[in-house]
Amino acid sequence: MSYLDNLRAVTPYVPGEQPKAENIIKLNTNENPYPPAPGVAKILGEIGGKEDRKYPDPTAGRLTEALAGRYGVKRSQVFVGVGSDDVLGMCFLTYFNGNKPILFPEITYSFYPVWAELFRIPYETVALREDFRIAPEDYRRENGGIVIANPNAPTGIALSLSEIEEIVAGNPDSIVIIDEAYVDFGGESSLSLLDKYPNLVVVQTFSKSRSLAGMRIGFAIASEELISALQSVKYSYNSYTMNHAAILAGTASVEDEEYFVKTCKQIVRTREWAKGEFAKLHFTCTDSRTNFLFVSHASVPAKKIFEELRARNIFVRYFPLPKIDNFLRITVGTDEEMEKLFAALKEILAACRTGGIL
Amino acid sequence: MSYLDNLRAVTPYVPGEQPKAENIIKLNTNENPYPPAPGVAKILGEIGGKEDRKYPDPTAGRLTEALAGRYGVKRSQVFVGVGSDDVLGMCFLTYFNGNKPILFPEITYSFYPVWAELFRIPYETVALREDFRIAPEDYRRENGGIVIANPNAPTGIALSLSEIEEIVAGNPDSIVIIDEAYVDFGGESSLSLLDKYPNLVVVQTFSKSRSLAGMRIGFAIASEELISALQSVKYSYNSYTMNHAAILAGTASVEDEEYFVKTCKQIVRTREWAKGEFAKLHFTCTDSRTNFLFVSHASVPAKKIFEELRARNIFVRYFPLPKIDNFLRITVGTDEEMEKLFAALKEILAACRTGGIL
Numbered sequence: 001m002s003y004l005d006n007l008r009a010v011t012p013y014v015p016g017e018q019p020k021a022e023n024i025i026k027l028n029t030n031e032n033p034y035p036p037a038p039g040v041a042k043i044l045g046e047i048g049g050k051e052d053r054k055y056p057d058p059t060a061g062r063l064t065e066a067l068a069g070r071y072g073v074k075r076s077q078v079f080v081g082v083g084s085d086d087v088l089g090m091c092f093l094t095y096f097n098g099n100k101p102i103l104f105p106e107i108t109y110s111f112y113p114v115w116a117e118l119f120r121i122p123y124e125t126v127a128l129r130e131d132f133r134i135a136p137e138d139y140r141r142e143n144g145g146i147v148i149a150n151p152n153a154p155t156g157i158a159l160s161l162s163e164i165e166e167i168v169a170g171n172p173d174s175i176v177i178i179d180e181a182y183v184d185f186g187g188e189s190s191l192s193l194l195d196k197y198p199n200l201v202v203v204q205t206f207s208k209s210r211s212l213a214g215m216r217i218g219f220a221i222a223s224e225e226l227i228s229a230l231q232s233v234k235y236s237y238n239s240y241t242m243n244h245a246a247i248l249a250g251t252a253s254v255e256d257e258e259y260f261v262k263t264c265k266q267i268v269r270t271r272e273w274a275k276g277e278f279a280k281l282h283f284t285c286t287d288s289r290t291n292f293l294f295v296s297h298a299s300v301p302a303k304k305i306f307e308e309l310r311a312r313n314i315f316v317r318y319f320p321l322p323k324i325d326n327f328l329r330i331t332v333g334t335d336e337e338m339e340k341l342f343a344a345l346k347e348i349l350a351a352c353r354t355g356g357i358l
Numbered sequence: 359m360s361y362l363d364n365l366r367a368v369t370p371y372v373p374g375e376q377p378k379a380e381n382i383i384k385l386n387t388n389e390n391p392y393p394p395a396p397g398v399a400k401i402l403g404e405i406g407g408k409e410d411r412k413y414p415d416p417t418a419g420r421l422t423e424a425l426a427g428r429y430g431v432k433r434s435q436v437f438v439g440v441g442s443d444d445v446l447g448m449c450f451l452t453y454f455n456g457n458k459p460i461l462f463p464e465i466t467y468s469f470y471p472v473w474a475e476l477f478r479i480p481y482e483t484v485a486l487r488e489d490f491r492i493a494p495e496d497y498r499r500e501n502g503g504i505v506i507a508n509p510n511a512p513t514g515i516a517l518s519l520s521e522i523e524e525i526v527a528g529n530p531d532s533i534v535i536i537d538e539a540y541v542d543f544g545g546e547s548s549l550s551l552l553d554k555y556p557n558l559v560v561v562q563t564f565s566k567s568r569s570l571a572g573m574r575i576g577f578a579i580a581s582e583e584l585i586s587a588l589q590s591v592k593y594s595y596n597s598y599t600m601n602h603a604a605i606l607a608g609t610a611s612v613e614d615e616e617y618f619v620k621t622c623k624q625i626v627r628t629r630e631w632a633k634g635e636f637a638k639l640h641f642t643c644t645d646s647r648t649n650f651l652f653v654s655h656a657s658v659p660a661k662k663i664f665e666e667l668r669a670r671n672i673f674v675r676y677f678p679l680p681k682i683d684n685f686l687r688i689t690v691g692t693d694e695e696m697e698k699l700f701a702a703l704k705e706i707l708a709a710c711r712t713g714g715i716l
Contacts, residue, residue, distance in 0.1 A: 011590075051572055118595060198361070214414050241440055245604070
């Protein structure tokens, strides 16, 4: 017997690299290249620590209210947390207490199996189709809950609203979480299904479309009953999860719809142009509806390109995992950053051609 | 079978009241009446949302480094989280996985049983002595871990370093967490025991002595081995828990030792003066080493005083719980706030005398 015997054994999740050097092009963590709404800078400059001595509002009332207004739901249908990771983690802890395995795609956000293991939730993964698409009919087996990222990561591919509905309607006895981290870049949100399906939970984040990864804000929208269960668990863990700065920054972001729409459109425009550029260089590219591209070259291995880009201070994401180890996930940056990326890719491919790899 | 069958059932914890009205004297949640260090306002004004589009440093490196420097430990011995509630919650989840009950005092921070229930950790509470003191010899029984708030809440009473050592040394096979939320106001920190006892974990917060309740910052210091286990669980839950603003604000606070010492001393001075004032009004007062006082009047019920103060816009904390339901927990405010409190108390006691209660 030792004091170490009762430690929870987990396989540590290693977060993506956050290089500290200057002059790098960082396209590896799907951050937004544009700053948050101007109101965010304004409000942070104004608070100036004055209100920090007091506890923040445990209900994050202003932010919850702004989100309820923006998405046309009741305030009691909105739950906010420290990034969608906190929100999803709380969802796993709250909703998945059964003995049947929960289901999620074999290739998807890599945190799902980590949470399942952390909270000792049984799970099974469901294979994707050959073309990386999720097959809704595969989610018709017995389960203790379902989680679908839509659009999915790192493939970028979206299910249609009717495909999502097929999964939600086909599992009336399970809670189905749709993780819409990237939905604002061209996916169809399942929020419109909420009135019809009390077993549906929609999760979104401020880290991508709202350029607020640094402030850690995510939210869930569902029936009052499911949100209330989530609140009870959250209040049993930490009453005050959203700090004062995050509540104000998030609210300022939601209040500037025009800026939000404008920057999302710009990302989509850059993404669609980049798809064409990748094709010219003989990359295949999934039909991404996100702020990243999932690409594979016809002849040069992804790992080689990853390393060569990195040597040029351009960071993208490479997953040494079965089925996707010849792909790169590349965040959509500014047009200027993408032009530098393509210049580097041309250089790398030319060198490979000379070196006999191509 | 229903989608609701797998919900985690918890008794929701209701956070303390955060009244929104102006002109109130808020002495109910042990906030610090002084603003955070001037550097905090400065840094928040400067960041102005610019860095918010990127993910924060998942290791909260600057803050961790500042804390390691301040407390004379290695960086790998420091864990930071979203308030000490997040840190303590992670500690419960990480350290208390055995089948034997964990132990904590019967009267203490009310979150301990809530976390135990949330994570299904068996627990037993240990009675206090008649005078509300913790009896170290009572922690010599078989257990799966121990948590002691020192100074304890809501009594404010501190154990000496040798009494803490008695508990830690007497339980070499258990992890012992010392929750030092209030230690900077006159308790003895157990940090000096760390070199001797690898089963010790010390938790502190920025919410009290550093006036940063609004930013949600807490930390644990322990052996590298125990901190590493905590990091693994944290990274398995949420890689980025501390937002950008919290990392910078916390660092700015740690860097201003002079301001920290000055404001802590001011709170202690006000507290000691207040003890005398309470005695004059026939209140008994525990020997509080915190930023709050735990008081009971010789003849007027605590509940009555609580309600009368509230009617005068002075918020203090009343716990309708066995053994402490005739006590009030009153945060040490500014001298001016405390003078208003005593004026109100005199008025209330005079009215009780006239009304025949006294």
